[in-house]
Amino acid sequence: MSRNNGIDRRQMLKLAGFSAAGLGLTAAGCGSGGSGSGGPVTIRHSWWGADDRAKKIQQCVTLFEKKHPKIKVKTDFQQYPDFWKKFNTQAAGGNPPDVIQNAVTFLRKYEAKNVLLDLSPQVEKGNLSLDGFRAGLEKFADIDGKLLGVPVGSNSMALVIDQAVYEKAGITPETGWTWDEWYAGMEKIRDGQKVAGDVGPHGVMYLYDLILRQNGKAFFTEDGMGFGEAELLPYWTEALARVKSGIYADPKKVEQIKPASALARGMASGEFTWDNFSIRYSAEGKSRYGLAPIPSTDGKRTGQYLGSLMLSGSARTKHPAEVATFIGFMTHEPEVARIMGYDRGVPATTAQFEAYRPTDAPSKAIEAYETAIAEAGVLEPITPHPAGADVIEAAFLRIAGDLSLGKASPKDSVKQFFSEAKTALGSN
Structure with a gap:
């Protein structure tokens, strides 16, 4: 539910599937590790989008690494259909990215295949905050008691x-x-x-x-x-x-x-x-x-209702704490909003929403529209x-x-x- 960057939506939805057997994943033993030695660790972040989004996210990653010098982030992106094809191949091979851009249509699909990391323990440990989200968006990816993603933007x-x-x-x-x-x-x-x-x-x-x-x-x-x-x-x-x-x-x-x-x-x-x-x-x-x-x-x-792009962790990650730290930074850090603008929708947290005030007419219209429907009281929980x-x-x-x-x-x-x-x- 994000900008399609000019890709035909029919083309966007030709996604490759994969079987649970092909993944070979089980709930036990996945995503339970940490950095171990306490030294620098590297996590991988993948998303879909065009070059403009990639440049913006890379700026955010550079800022994150400056503030968290013990965490390095390798980045990768593709157009929408290619992203999911590559992700499916990586997941089936047991080597998915640690953090992926995600959407609501894929949550139950990948939850059923034990692909996504439950971020709830990281919230309990204080590595990820769910405070300050707009319009209840923090519950957007709460599936059967598991927190499978955190919104980075909203749209309707x-x-x-x-x-x-x-x-x-x-x-x-x-x-x-x-x-x-x-x-x-x-x-x-x-x-x-x-x-x-x-x-x-x-x-x-x-x-x-x-x-x-x-x-x-x-x-x-x-x-x-x-x-x-x-x-x-x-x-x-x-x-x-x-x-x-x-x-x-x-x-x-x-x-x-x-x-x-x-x-x-x-x-x-x-x-x-x-x-x-x-x-x-x-x-x-x-x-x-x-x-x-x-x-x-x-x-x-x-x-x-408000839809949203989100960031999800991989159940295979060896660094769940670092994954949670990165996701928290991308959703709460005000400077991230100033870099990303409305590329992934209106910022999901109040801190980021207030940090970026659009100056171009299209973005101003989006801000005014989402403010208006919120004030009108028409928003309901997502289906x-x-x-x-x-x-x-x-x-x-x-x-x-x-x-x-x-x-x-x-x-x-x-x-x-x-x-x-x-x-x-x-x-x-």
Whole structure:
């Protein structure tokens, strides 16, 4: 749930899996060691992202090593899909990095395979603090009593809009607006300016989760799916009709310009995505882009929560105390926030949030948006993600895309999705 650095999300989600047997990991005997001699130790930190993120993290590492001269940090990064492929290979070979960048869709998957370090003992020993986190984020990676990660930033779903188009149409999205009002606005934009109202949101799992939550359900439960064919069929049937009517952008043209954004290219006036992804539109496009509130069913409950990138430790690490010290530094040190900015989302701790006050318009908009939804009281606990959630998200995106392109009917698409979801859940 972080900036995708221009990578096509469909491409991002083609992840390689691995079996628990291939890892050969057990809970006993993993991650119990320390530096032993008390001398300098080296830990490895890996993450996904582009060169800009790598430069910033390296600056943070240099600062950390100055303040902790007995801990050296080797760094490594790849693009999103390559990161997980390499990590899976390293973990299967018994040599994973000591600290990895992580996301909620992978927590239960890797917890079930005994890949992730439980950081709770390090909190108890005073090597890691959970004080000062915003909006309860310290519980974000608390799975079945184990602390499997610590947030470094937060984000939430938002509607990114082309402000020039919305202003010309006389549409001002406000907190409490409904889906009917949103749709009426898209019709007005299409009819008046010959621009699609939205890129096409029906493949965005996290948006559909909010829609389900607004109606008393959720995409996932702790054990599996929180909805069925009866909910998804009308949603995808309606989406296909909107594609055909021009309310949603032409999917063939959207595919042709990837990884560029259809919103930034002027092919649509809005797109639902994570708020901190919005920085890319200003970099890619020529218009002005803003963050609009999530519409709701009743004008009140949006179903929103804060998502987060996090840092997790490896259960194989020989240096759990040093891992915890590094994670604590990256989440609490004010200078880290001044270096990273909003690259990984809005800083998760109050100390870092207050240390970095953005000066550029896109980041200011993100700060204002997250402050507004917090003050509005719409934030709820995040939906649990079972093992296999990453595979299910990829299937949801891919099948919705094929539906848009006319490769399958809504009914067949729904059946295919639940078939693949069942397989994903059963293989974990």
